Amino acid sequence: MTDIDWAAMADLLEREAETNFPYVEQALAELSHLTPQRILDIGSGPGVAACQLAAAFPQAEVTAVDGTPELLDxxxxxxxxxGVTxxxxxxxxxxxxxxxxxxxLVWSGQVVHHVGDQQDALHRLTALLNPGGVLAIVEGGLPARCLPRDLGFGRPGLAxxxxxATADRFNRMRADLPGTVPVVEDWKALFANTGLTEVRSKTFLIDHPSPLSEPHRHTIRRTLERQRHGFAEDLAPDDLATLDRLLDPKDPAGVDxxxxxxxxxxxxxxxxxKP
Incomplete structure (x- = not known):
């Protein structure tokens, strides 16, 4: 995978996963008819989805799998x-x-896109399944929105x-991965290429209306801080100034x-x- 320091991002990863948690509940409800005895969460990170898998399927042995020991801690x-096992x-x-x-059941949330050959990664994940087992992969959706189009200052349309900038950074990340293979990201076709059947996709909404709880508000702050730091060379000076004002804890128009x-x-x- 990439050279990202996942351990250093542990707090942000956990907070982001908690903010996005509603989709996990909805996605697992689609699998409520299953009675798996063994479940793997591949690339589990700090375990938000893995713990929900354990709660949703208490009869199963659930294993969180990750390459970063600090996240598994x-x-x-x-x-x-x-109180889950x-x-x-x-x-x-x-x-x-x-x-x-x-x-x-093998679950993997937003991990496959970090591998150069995504089709090969799906073949490897499919190989983990027992006959009749289900693969569930989280990839794609819609970018998050957290602020009005017009903030009352700066140029409208910052989001x-x-x-x-995020898409450009993502494309560069994909291009720089070892052994990267260009592929049409038609996930149904990619799944079918592994031999999986009953292939389908479903999109789930995450909707936290205003006023936000402090944990969700903090998630937004951390995300904007990361973008301000990471996109310093990609954004116009006026957009950087807008981000600075949004991140000023003393400014009434800031995210705090x-x-x-x-x-x-x-x-x-x-x-x-898997047939």
Whole structure:
């Protein structure tokens, strides 16, 4: 995978996952007819989805799999706090997948796009399934929105320009991955190429209206801080000045104080069954 320091991002990853949590509940409700005995969450991070898998399927052995031990430590603490049973296993993605035991349900949230050959990654994930098992992959959806188009200062449409900078950064990340393979990201076709059947996709809404709770507000602050730092060379000076004002804790128009802050996004989950 990429050279991102995931351990350093642990707090942000956990807060983002908690803000986006409603889609996980909705996505797992689509699988409520299953009775899996073994579940793998590949690239589990701090374990937000893995703990929900354990809660939704209490009869199953759920294992959170990640290449960053510090994130798995957080997953274990979260499971203990929530009173669910969760195993953890350190394994790199995708190289370490061959060493894992087979499962009846494999979940992986926004991990495949960090691998140069996404089709090969899906083949490896499919190989983890027992016959009749289900693969559920989170990829795509809609960018998050948290502020009005016109903030009352700066140029209107900041969110769209941040989206463009994010997309450009994402494209550069994909191009720089080892062994990157250009592919049409038609996830249904990519799933079908692995031999999976009953392939379908569904998009789930995450809607936190204003006024936001402090944890969700903090998630937005951390995201904007990261964009301000990461896009310093990609954005116009006036947009950087707007971000500075949004991040000023003393400014009534900043994200810490304004009352019109909200969070609206959508995540797409792709499902397939191994014959």
């Amino acid at each position: 957080r997953a274990e603490l979260r499971a203990k706090r929530l 969760l195993r953890t296993q350190v394994a790199e993605f995708p190289a370490g997948l061959a060493d894992l035991d087979r499962a009846d 769209a320009r941040l989206d463009a 104080q304004r009352q019109d802050l909200f969070f609206l996004s959508a995540k797409t989950v792709h499902y397939g069954t």
